[in-house]
Amino acid sequence: MSNLPKIAWIGLGIMGSPMAENLIKAGYPVTGFTLESDKLERLAAAGGTAAGSIAEAVADADIVITMVPASPQVEAIAYGPDGILENARPHTLLIDMSSITPQTSIDLAQAAAAKSIRVLDAPVSGGEAGALEAVLSIMVGGDQADFDAARPLLETLGKTIVRCGPHGSGQTVKAANQLIVAVNIQACAEAVVFLEKSGVDLTAALDVLAGGLAGSTVLARKKDNFTNRDFRPGFRIDLHHKDMGIVTDAARTVGAALPVGTVVAGLVASLRAQGDGGLDHSALLRGVERLSGHPTGH
Ligand code: NAD
Numbered sequence: 001m002s003n004l005p006k007i008a009w010i011g012l013g014i015m016g017s018p019m020a021e022n023l024i025k026a027g028y029p030v031t032g033f034t035l036e037s038d039k040l041e042r043l044a045a046a047g048g049t050a051a052g053s054i055a056e057a058v059a060d061a062d063i064v065i066t067m068v069p070a071s072p073q074v075e076a077i078a079y080g081p082d083g084i085l086e087n088a089r090p091h092t093l094l095i096d097m098s099s100i101t102p103q104t105s106i107d108l109a110q111a112a113a114a115k116s117i118r119v120l121d122a123p124v125s126g127g128e129a130g131a132l133e134a135v136l137s138i139m140v141g142g143d144q145a146d147f148d149a150a151r152p153l154l155e156t157l158g159k160t161i162v163r164c165g166p167h168g169s170g171q172t173v174k175a176a177n178q179l180i181v182a183v184n185i186q187a188c189a190e191a192v193v194f195l196e197k198s199g200v201d202l203t204a205a206l207d208v209l210a211g212g213l214a215g216s217t218v219l220a221r222k223k224d225n226f227t228n229r230d231f232r233p234g235f236r237i238d239l240h241h242k243d244m245g246i247v248t249d250a251a252r253t254v255g256a257a258l259p260v261g262t263v264v265a266g267l268v269a270s271l272r273a274q275g276d277g278g279l280d281h282s283a284l285l286r287g288v289e290r291l292s293g294h295p296t297g298h
Contacts, residue, residue: 010068011098013067014234017042030048031057033052074098091118096119096120097138105171120142124139138170140163181281185218234282237284241268
């Protein structure tokens with residue numbers, strides 16, 4: 001038997017599955033629950049335990065980790081008679097790694113405190129590849145003591161792990177992350193269309209750009225998506241649309257102007273309205289192509 005804390009993992013999607021598997025590889029006992037049965041089978045095949053409900057998953061856990069799409073899903077799994085707060089033991093540590101509004105994280109921490117459950121918001125950046133390779137950046141909000149307790153576990157999931165401040169501040173930093181990533185992808189997409197229309201070899205161009213000041217993790221990770229028009233997610237446009245809503249709303253609340261971010265938020269929304277919500281966010285390239293009357297066939 002492992003002496004490591006017992007983990008309940010709720011939400012085994014594109015990110016949750018490989019992250020939970022990294023904990024299993026590190027020796028943590030992991031019991032999981034998610035909506036798709038194939039994902040539960042994948043967890044069991046990796047050495048975890050599939051639970052039939054949230055209540056069953058969290059009943060015996062020392063640490064509960066959640067990784068679901070957005071605020072409504074976090075609220076659905078946390079609250080109510082079948083939720084985490086009602087069914088986890090007092091003093092359980094709840095680490096929500098979903099990207100949600102800072103206010104939802106603050107409210108959750110408050111509600112959990114009434115049940116003596118400790119909460120950290122710990123959203124991540126690095127994408128599916130970062131989850132698989134356990135090199136995520138993890139931005140944490142919450143009490144220092146809880147962060148210190150969570151740190152060994154977070155180190156099996158990521159490489160850059162920083163406490164940013166009190167509850168909700170991890171989410172605020174993640175919102176800034178999503179602003180930077182969206183603007184960066186849009187700039188890369190515009191460069192791709194410009195380069196192709198100019199008749200320059202795209203692979204050569206992106207290779208040399210990646211080595212200069214224009215280089216970025218976005219360019220390195222998404223170069224092949226652009227070149228091959230491979231828009232399988234990855235990170236879905238639907239989720240980035242949600243995140244652009246979070247950052248524009250939060251910026252408005254504090255009186256920060258996001259002139260370029262607001263335009264890119266509109267471009268993400270437009271892509272979604274055109275039916276591309278299920279594609280990877282590198283599909284911002286499709287929006288630029290449409291605006292440029294780019295020859296189709298991709
Ligand atoms: P996903 O849609 O692939 O997975 C979400 C999972 O949540 C699904 O398996 C679903 O079954 C589960 N879920 C939803 N409602 C549930 C409920 N009521 N009970 C139990 N399980 C439930 O999403 P993802 O891409 O893994 O993203 C998860 C979170 O991580 C999002 O907030 C996203 O913004 C963030 N994120 C994603 C990426 C990425 O590259 N995909 C990168 C960084 C952060």
